[in-house]
Amino acid sequence: AQSVTQLDSQVPVFEEAPVELRCNYSSSVSVYLFWYVQYPNQGLQLLLKYLSGSTLVKGINGFEAEFNKSQTSFHLRKPSVHISDTAEYFCAVSRRDSSYKLIFGSGTRLLVRP
Amino acid sequence: NAGVTQTPKFQVLKTGQSMTLQCAQDMNHEYMSWYRQDPGMGLRLIHYSVGAGITDQGEVPNGYNVSRSTTEDFPLRLLSAAPSQTSVYFCASISRVNTEAFFGQGTRLTVV
Numbered sequence: 001a002q003s004v005t006q007l008d009s010q011v012p013v014f015e016e017a018p019v020e021l022r023c024n025y026s027s028s029v030s031v032y033l034f035w036y037v038q039y040p041n042q043g044l045q046l047l048l049k050y051l052s053g054s055t056l057v058k059g060i061n062g063f064e065a066e067f068n069k070s071q072t073s074f075h076l077r078k079p080s081v082h083i084s085d086t087a088e089y090f091c092a093v094s095r096r097d098s099s100y101k102l103i104f105g106s107g108t109r110l111l112v113r114p
Numbered sequence: 115n116a117g118v119t120q121t122p123k124f125q126v127l128k129t130g131q132s133m134t135l136q137c138a139q140d141m142n143h144e145y146m147s148w149y150r151q152d153p154g155m156g157l158r159l160i161h162y163s164v165g166a167g168i169t170d171q172g173e174v175p176n177g178y179n180v181s182r183s184t185t186e187d188f189p190l191r192l193l194s195a196a197p198s199q200t201s202v203y204f205c206a207s208i209s210r211v212n213t214e215a216f217f218g219q220g221t222r223l224t225v226v
Binding site: 004006009032034036041042043044045046049051090094099100101102103104105106107 | 118145147149154155156157158159162164172204206208210213214215217218219220
């Protein structure tokens, strides 16, 4: 079975500072990796995904993530955050042969302060 | 293009009542799923479907039923509501081509 760990439940950061949201996964088979964002009172939307190829993945709103197979990590980064990035961020994994079964981490609330 | 539409947005039920949460997608995706979101627990998979007529259980299926008679619709039924089912429910439609999941706006359910 697959599992996802997001160790940080909340990350406070000042506007224009860099941020890294950590994600580690566990799986005995090859997986796809995702980051989703949830703004208050809304559904989730895809930020970026890793399917194969280059381990550095760029997504929307200036976010990027790096897949590290040896450390089973998929950390999300942004070099300079804005107030509008305040939201909850979820890391997710699915098996390559069953992409309809997304397994989510517990989420990290990013709080950007002026 | 509406994407994924969930109804209702809010619902209060009494313990023991039943209800159906509706979910419809207009993207012709084969895959659809239901999740519940609870504080500190992320989203947990309740049931999923890989096509019309095909459904299966996820991580937390107890107390819920689903059916998929058409590609577009994937309703979730609560058979006898319990306070432990108080949660926010999300329906997702997943593209088989690029693996992206599209989520509805959610249904906030309170069982008293």
